[in-house]
Amino acid sequence: MSENPYLPATVEVLDVISESHDVLTLRLDVKKTSHMPGQFMMLSVFGFGEIPVSVSSSPTITDYIDLSVKKTGSVTSVVHETQPGDTVGLRGPYGRGFPVDEVGDNDLLFMGGGIGLAPLRSFIDYIRDKRDDFNDVSVLYGARTADDMVFRGEFNDWRSMFNLHLIADMECEGWYGRVGYVSELLSEVTLDTENTIAIVCGPSIMMKCVVGELKKLWYPDDKIILSFERRMKCGIGKCGHCNIGDKIVCIDGPVFSFDEVRDSPELWG
Amino acid sequence: MKKIKKADVKKFLGDLKKEHEVFAPVDEDGVVEFKRLSKKDEPTLDYVNSVVSPKGFFLPMKEKILGFREANDKIELIDEHEVGGRVLFGIRPCDVNGLLVLDNVAREEYMDPYYLERRQKTILIALECVKPGVDCFCRVFGSGPGLEMGADLVYTDIGDYFLVRVGSDKGAKLLSGSDYFVEASDADEKKAAKLVDECAKKMSNVESSKLKLDLEKIRDKGSWCLNCYSCTFICPTCYCFDVVDRMNPKGCEGQRIRCWDSCMNPQFTLMAGNFNPRNKKVDRFVNRIRHKLEYMRDRYGVFGCVGCGRCVRECPSHISMLEIIQEGVR
Numbered sequence: 001m002s003e004n005p006y007l008p009a010t011v012e013v014l015d016v017i018s019e020s021h022d023v024l025t026l027r028l029d030v031k032k033t034s035h036m037p038g039q040f041m042m043l044s045v046f047g048f049g050e051i052p053v054s055v056s057s058s059p060t061i062t063d064y065i066d067l068s069v070k071k072t073g074s075v076t077s078v079v080h081e082t083q084p085g086d087t088v089g090l091r092g093p094y095g096r097g098f099p100v101d102e103v104g105d106n107d108l109l110f111m112g113g114g115i116g117l118a119p120l121r122s123f124i125d126y127i128r129d130k131r132d133d134f135n136d137v138s139v140l141y142g143a144r145t146a147d148d149m150v151f152r153g154e155f156n157d158w159r160s161m162f163n164l165h166l167i168a169d170m171e172c173e174g175w176y177g178r179v180g181y182v183s184e185l186l187s188e189v190t191l192d193t194e195n196t197i198a199i200v201c202g203p204s205i206m207m208k209c210v211v212g213e214l215k216k217l218w219y220p221d222d223k224i225i226l227s228f229e230r231r232m233k234c235g236i237g238k239c240g241h242c243n244i245g246d247k248i249v250c251i252d253g254p255v256f257s258f259d260e261v262r263d264s265p266e267l268w269g
Numbered sequence: 270m271k272k273i274k275k276a277d278v279k280k281f282l283g284d285l286k287k288e289h290e291v292f293a294p295v296d297e298d299g300v301v302e303f304k305r306l307s308k309k310d311e312p313t314l315d316y317v318n319s320v321v322s323p324k325g326f327f328l329p330m331k332e333k334i335l336g337f338r339e340a341n342d343k344i345e346l347i348d349e350h351e352v353g354g355r356v357l358f359g360i361r362p363c364d365v366n367g368l369l370v371l372d373n374v375a376r377e378e379y380m381d382p383y384y385l386e387r388r389q390k391t392i393l394i395a396l397e398c399v400k401p402g403v404d405c406f407c408r409v410f411g412s413g414p415g416l417e418m419g420a421d422l423v424y425t426d427i428g429d430y431f432l433v434r435v436g437s438d439k440g441a442k443l444l445s446g447s448d449y450f451v452e453a454s455d456a457d458e459k460k461a462a463k464l465v466d467e468c469a470k471k472m473s474n475v476e477s478s479k480l481k482l483d484l485e486k487i488r489d490k491g492s493w494c495l496n497c498y499s500c501t502f503i504c505p506t507c508y509c510f511d512v513v514d515r516m517n518p519k520g521c522e523g524q525r526i527r528c529w530d531s532c533m534n535p536q537f538t539l540m541a542g543n544f545n546p547r548n549k550k551v552d553r554f555v556n557r558i559r560h561k562l563e564y565m566r567d568r569y570g571v572f573g574c575v576g577c578g579r580c581v582r583e584c585p586s587h588i589s590m591l592e593i594i595q596e597g598v599r
Contacts, residue, residue, distance in 0.1 A: 005379040006334050006525075007348050046337045046344055047516045047523045051541075073541025087344045204544060231540050233512045236379040239530070240509030241537060243556075244546075246564040251378050265556070269546035 005236050008044050008089030014064055015084050019150040020143075023115055024080060025056060025068045028090065033057075033065050037123035038097025038227055038255045042235040043067055044089025045082070049075040052232040052250070055093060056118040056151075058125035068118040068150065094235045095254050098123050098199060098225060106197045106223075107136040109189070111210050113182050113202025114143050114150075119227050119254075120201050121151050128161060138163040138189045142182030142206075146175040163189055182206060183213040193217050201227040208268040211258060221259035228254050228261075271450040272430040272457055278314065281449045282306060285356050289392065292326065293358040294319055303357065314426070317402035318361050318577060322505035324371065326357060327387045328529075334383060334512070335525035352386050358394045363405070363577040365395050365419040366412035367505025373569040374508055392439055395420035396431075399464040401472045404578030406591045408472040412575040415465040425461040432461040473591060475598040477572065482562060482597045484555065490593065491554030493586040498531035500580035500588075506561065506573045509537070532557050558593060 015027040026043075033055075035041070040054040051073075057066035071080045082088065100123065108127070112120045120139075127134045139162050143149045146168050158164045165185045167178045178185070182202070198219060200210050207226055214224055230242035230249045242249040245264035247256065261267055273281060285291050286306065293312035295304040301316045303323050336347030372388065375381040398405070398414035407413030416423050421440030424431040432453050435441045444450050501507040511530035516523040530537060533554070538547040547553050565573030574590060581589045 004348055004382045006382075007346065008335075010344050010346065044514075044525075046339075047514050047520075049514050050512060050525070070542075076541060089344075089346075203542075204546070229540060230546065231538050233510065233527075233530075237377050238374060238379070238381050238508070238510070239512070239527075240532060241530070243560070243564070245559075246567055265559075266546045266552060269544060269548070 005091070006234070008042065008050075008091045010087050011090045013082055013084055013086045013088060016082055017066075019068060019152075021147050022071045023068055023150045024071075025066045026079065026082060026088070027064050027066055028088070030065045030090070032062060033059050033093075035059055035065065035093035035122075036097040037100055037126050038119050039093040039095050040119075040235070040254060041065075041067060041090055041092035041094065042232075043069075043079070044091075045075060045078045046089060048078045050089070050233075051075045051079075052094075052235055054119035054122070054227070054254070056121045058122050058129060060126055060129035068115065068121075070115040092235065095250055096252065098227070098255050099197075100126065103134065103197055105135055106195050107192060108134065108138070109191060109196050109198045110137070110139045110141075111182055111185075111198060111200045111202070112139070112141045113206035114148060116202030116206070116227070117141055117150055118201075120199060121154070123199065124158060124162070125154070128157065131161060136163075137161070138165070140165050140167075140182055140185040140189070142167040142169065142185065142202075144169045145172045146177075147172070165189070181209060183210050186213055186217065191217065193219050193223075197223050197225060199225045199227075204268050221262055222257045224258035226256055226258060226261070228256065230254075270453040270458055271433045271435075271444060272427070272453040273424075273433055273449050273451075274430055275314065277449040278431065279312065281447060282312065282358060284447065285358075285443070289354045289356045291356045291358060292323075303359075312359060314359065314396070317400075317405070318364070318579065320579070320583070321503050322364055322367060322577065322579065323357060323360055324364075324367060324505050324508075326355065326391065327368065327371065327384050328508055328510070331526060331528040332383060333524045334527050336523070337525070338522040340521075350383055350386065352390050354390050354392070355387075356392045356394065359396045359424075360393055360420070361577070362395055362397055362413035362416035363407045363575040364505045365393060365416055366407075366410070366575045367577065368393075369419050370506045370565070370569070370571055370573055370575065371508055373565075373571065377569075392443065393420040394422045394424065394440075395436075397423060397425040397461075397465055399426050399468050401468050402578055402582075404581040404591070405576060406473050406578060406594075407576035408469050408474045409477050409591070409594060410572050410574060410576050414468040414472070425465065427457055427460045427464065430457070432457050473595075475595050477594065477598070480562060480594060480597045482559065482593070486596050487555050487558050487593055488551050490588050491551035493588055494533070494550060494554050495586055496533055496535070496550050496553075497585060498533045499583050499585070501531040501533055501557070502529060503579045503583055505575060505577055505579075506565075507531075532560070558590075562594070562597070
C-alpha cells in the first residue's frame with residue numbers, strides 16, 4: 001500500500017509568538033514548504049487531537065512555517081500550552097488555496113475579520129516579497145477590539161506598501177482608530193470593481209455582511225473569493241464533516257469564489 | 270458456469286476456513302448478522318439481509334489508525350495496520366454495490382489505506398436475491414436483486430443448488446481445486462436469470478434518472494426524525510467518521526482512533542467558538558438525503574443509496590427513503 005495520508009510528520013516548535021490575548025503563532029521547523037497561500041495543515045497535539053489550521057506564513061519564507069491558533073476549543077487550548085522545543089504532528093498542506101497565479105493585473109482587496117486574517121497574511125506577505133508581480137493592494141481589517149487584532153507587528157510593514165485600514169467593533173482604551181464593522185472600511189478605498197478581486201476571510205457573519213456590501217458595489221460573483229472554515233476530521237475528503245452542499249471544503253476548498261457557492265445550503269449557517 | 274449442492278456449501282466454507290477467516294450471515298434469535306464462522310455456527314442462506322450492513326468489515330465501527338509514545342523526550346509514531354485475508358460469504362448485491370460507492374470516497378484524491386487494504390484482501394462471495402424483502406428497493410438503482418460486478422463469486426439460489434458465477438480471478442481460484450462444484454446446464458442458468466428477474470418484478474421501481482428532489486416534502490419528513498442516528502449506522506454507504514486521541518492511564522502512550530460518526534449528530538458540524546452551520550435537525554436530515562441522492566450522484570456518478578431498505582425497516586419514525594425518491598420522480 002502507498003504512503004499513509006493519515007500519518008503526521010513530527011515537527012519541532014521553533015518559537016511561540018503571542019499575537020493577541022487569545023491567539024498565538026506556532027513557528028514550526030519546516031524547511032522547503034510546499035504550501036500555497038490559503039491552504040491548511042492538520043496539526044496534532046498527540047494525545048489530545050488533531051485540528052485544521054491555515055498556514056499564516058508566506059511560502060516565500062523557507063526556514064519555517066507559521067500556524068496561528070486562537071484558543072477556542074479543547075485542542076486549541078492545549079496548543080496554547082506549547083513551548084519552544086516541543087514536538088507536534090503535522091500533515092498537509094491540504095486544499096485549494098487562493099488563486100495566486102490567476103489574479104493577473106487585477107487590484108486586490110483583502111478583507112479580514114479577527115483570526116480570519118491568518119490565511120490572508122500568507123498571501124499578503126507573499127505579495128510583499130514579490131511586490132512587482134502584483135498591482136494595487138488594499139487590506140481592510142477589523143476585530144472585536146484592538147486587543148483582538150492579530151499580526152500587529154506587521155502593520156507598519158504593510159502600511160508602507162499597501163493601503164491598510166483598521167477598524168474595531170467597539171470603543172476601547174487605547175484605540176483611536178475607526179469603530180464599526182469591517183465592511184464600513186469599504187468607504188475608505190476607491191475601487192475599480194471591474195478590475196479588483198476581493199479576498200475575504202473571517203467569521204461567517206462578517207463574510208456574509210461583506211459579500212452583501214460588495215454586491216451593492218456591483219462586484220461580480222467570481223471576483224469575490226472567500227475562505228471558509230468548517231469542522232474537519234481528516235482534511236483529505238474522507239470523514240464527511242466539512243461539506244457545504246455538494247462541495248467538500250477540505251479538498252474542493254477551503255477557498256471558493258462566491259459564484260461557486262452562492263446557492264449552497266447553510267453557507268453562512 | 271458452475272453449481273454447488275446446497276448441502277455442500279458448509280463443507281466448501283469449511284475448506285475456505287483453512288486459509289481464510291470466513292464470515293457469513295448467521296441467524297441468532299431471529300437477528301441476522303455477519304459472523305466469523307465457528308464450528309457450531311450454521312450460515313443462513315435464506316435471509317433478506319443483515320440488520321447492520323457489512324461495511325464494518327472495511328470501515329470498522331472503531332479502529333486504531335495511529336499509535337504514539339513518548340520516550341526520552343521524543344515522540345515516536347507507530348503506523349501499523351495489518352489485515353489478514355478474509356472471505357465474506359453471502360453478501361447481498363445491494364451491499365456489494367454499497368462497497369463500490371464507498372470505493373469512490375476512499376480513492377478520491379488521497380487513498381485511504383485502511384479501507385482499501387481491507388477491500389483488497391477480502392474475497393466477496395455474493396448471494397443474489399430471489400425473494401425481495403418488504404422494504405427493499407434496490408431495483409430503483411439497479412443495485413440488485415442481481416449482481417453484475419463487484420464480487421469475486423456470485424451465487425444464485427436455484428432450488429437444490431446454487432448457480433455459481435465467477436466474477437474475478439480470485440473467485441476462479443477458489444473454484445479450481447474444489448470438488449464441490451459441477452458444471453451447470455443452460456437450463457440452470459436460465460432458471461437463475463428467471464428467478465432474479467421475477468424477484469425484480471415484485472419490487473418497486475421508479476426511474477431514478479428523472480429524480481429531482483422535492484425539498485419541501487423532505488423537510489416535512491425531517492420534522493418527524495427523532496435524531497437517533499440509526500439510519501446512518503446501519504447504512505451500507507454512510508462513511509462519516511470521527512477521529513479522537515486516547516491516552517493510556519500511564520499517560521506516555523496513546524492511540525489515535527477513528528470511529529463511526531453520524532451527520533445527524535448535532536455536534537457533527539459544530540466548530541470551536543460555538544458556530545454550527547447545520548444546527549437544525551431538519552437541515553441535517555435534508556443534508557443527509559441530498560448527500561445520498563444528489564451530491565454523490567453529481568460527484569461520483571453513482572447514487573449514495575443502494576436501496577437495501579435498512580433505514581426504512583429500522584426508522585422509529587417510519588421515514589421511508591423510497592417514498593422520498595418516489596416523491597422526487599413523480
